[in-house]
Amino acid sequence: MKSADEETYSYTPNISLSLSMRSPCLPTQYHNLQTSPSISVSVSQPSSFSPSEDMGSMGYYQSSGPNGAPALESPRIEITAYGQFPEDEVEENNAPVAKRVNSVVTLTLPSGEGYRDPSCLSPASSISSRSCHSEASSYESGYSCNYDNSPQNSPWQSPCVSPKGSSSLLSGTLGTSPRQSPTGSPRTSVTEESWMALRGSRSNSPCAGKRKYSFSGNASHKYHPYSPNQSPGLSPQTSPRLSMTEDTWLPNTNQYTNSAIVAAINALSTDGMTDIGEGIPLKTRKTSMEHSTSVSMKIEPGGEETGSAELCHEDYNSSRLAFKKEGYTSFLDVPHHPYWSKPKPYISPTLPALDWQLPSSSGPYSLQIEVQPKSHHRAHYETEGSRGAVKALAGGHPIVQLHGYMESEPLTLQLFIGTADDRLLRPHAFYQVHRITGKTVSTPSHEIMQANTKVLEIPLLPESNMRAIIDCAGILKLRNSDIELRKGETDIGRKNTRVRMVFRVHINQPNGRTVSLQVASNPIECSQRSAQELPLVDRQSVDSCPATGGEHMLISGHNFQPDSKVVFVEKGQDGHHIWEMEAKVEKDSFKPTALLVEIPTYRNQRISSPVLVNFYICNGKRKRSQSQRFTYLPCNVPTIKTEPHDDYELPRLCALQHSSGLTKPYYALQAVPAMMPSEHRACVTAAYGPQRLTAKPSSPSCSSSSPSTSPNLQDLSPTQFSPQCLSPGSNTGLQPSAIPHVSAIQPTPGRYQQPVLYPSGSASSSPGSHPSTPSSAPELIFTPSHSLTQSPVTGEATEMPKVPLRSGPSPLLQEEGTPATLAISIKQEPQELDQMYLDDVNEIIKNDLSSISVHTHA
């Protein structure tokens, strides 16, 4: 029998959308929230399911935030004039004052999770989108519009808390909303309040830039005093969305039903939504669309009750409208493209959240990136035109292929932009995939929004050997200010400019279950500046050698300088440097793209087991490459690099094989939990642990963790890390409570066992829901990157090691003691937390903390 978890996991449509049911899905505290009819989607499942269901639903619901932020929290939209939900308050109560203040009103929205990046979609999509609007022909056009509905555009994305500005907190109150993203993206709908607040924030400030001169005259309109109605970037007229004010917006929210229906109908009857949209203010459209999804759900509740997976799918497909909350993908199918028009087998409302860690291979299937993207790709801002599709190193574009799939049914390859730090892979808060269209693009695609993350769907056709050339994906940069101000967002954008392209595929099994695979690309530096200044390592000729060193290693990459230094570092668990040694660089062989170094002798030549260290290239004070892994082997051991390869791949490689790496290790881990390094365990714990810190007492510690000391975890590549995290709760001291619900995904018949497990619930939301977890949870647990709390706190997990204080509180405590809400979210550190960044990060954190504390007391 399958565990409840498993059930949950099988995407089988046990899920029926019934409004009435929702409450069960949510944690009690949130029940009320759910009430908002339009939004809530409940899963009606067999009684047996309820547990899992809850978990599952919850998982989707809550954890959904790419950030892992519990949907519930995220969903809050702060809108001035709307009704309030007591529940929220509850949540908020725990939360720091600051936070509470911010949110004036909370709404549970369909895309609630979207809270996270409201801007993302819309702005991006819309703009980028030109795609959306411009291409009437693309099947996607419709979709994109739809996606817009994501909260992002909506006013709600209230930024309430400015990271630093204390004032912001206060401003949180409606009228004052502080800095909303000032600009939110221009196209983002902004409320008046938000606009008013705009000025001020630092880089955020939309004003920052040069609009001044450039726009003589117009400029003022565009970015300036933003009249509420105007969109920062665009003249009101230009962008419809802008034209909408909150007032207009709100009503829509409430009435979305009608409009949504209309929109849906139109969508169905029209090839593209483009037309529809034309006459309607974008915002309006958005809103309506958004709801439309929900509407669609409402419409068919009855039919879906059957609960049979197939049925559900069918219904789903037939309706062509799918709504995905968190986990659910909002999808408006447009009949255009042959591929898209046909039902997609895997599409299910219960797909794993984007922040869940999935293996790249399972059983016979293996999802691989045949051609990696270039390490640099300058992302474009909404205010800019597209900067094109991500390219491959050798020209051309990245290529992804699914191996082992022999069916004739086409599948859909999903692509989203994920983080590239050493923490668990999750959707990147500051970047979104951007659909590229045009003559140069050969691969069809369309966008959908999933938990506030834009996901590009690309057909994987048997006739093409399940191989897709990714020439339709660009990267959009969202303003840091827009994202950071978002409630629940804990990541910081500053210096967080590295991303990975994350590919997923969901394969339906005969038994009705779905196998989900995921693979992430090598890191891609998206910042112009960073790309030009930071040394970047693409490859290293060797990744291990005897402790005696002396061997030469050829490092290839970019931005190397004659005086570049290569420093080997070993860090302790606390993140402190235990050993640091500069390698001798062969100046003679210097090239901007290659450095030949002599591997230094390890501090202890008598090691009995491989020692993982790191090295980085330094071009100067703040110009260091990401840490690269290197392993010293016991001298007496015959050089067999049996290696560490798997375990310690180069980051880049890791990314590549991320999934695969995952897979292997994870099997191994199952058997040997005990073997898990303590630190790893910590990771695990951390992963589930309190993502948010209650107050940021840790700040000091953070600082203490001197820049030089980067957390161990940082060094862990996703590959390594994941597996660890995957380890069963049983191992190590993972406490059940700490473990979110875990559901197992279908083991496919045959040999490979339960390949994928998904944590369904967000820990935070379900403090008590551990029940099924451990026991039912099979061997692996794929952790959501941000498990517990609302946001992508994931980072915290990694940080923990270095910050004693933070790590101090056991996950349990936090979890149980007070729901995630209590904690104040802390901005995550930038990607890899490279030391070079630590300074900045620490500073930022300090600032945040100080400001927060101030607010709190205020």
Place this chain on the structure above:
DNA sequence: ATTCTGGAACTAGCG
């Protein structure tokens, strides 16, 4: 006329 790009100007925050 657009879309891509590469470069660089501007700005805010910080020390």
Place this chain on the structure above:
DNA sequence: TACGCTAGTTCCAGA
């Protein structure tokens, strides 16, 4: 308070 630096964001201009 002015200055310099850093990094994010916005513009410009050429292909």
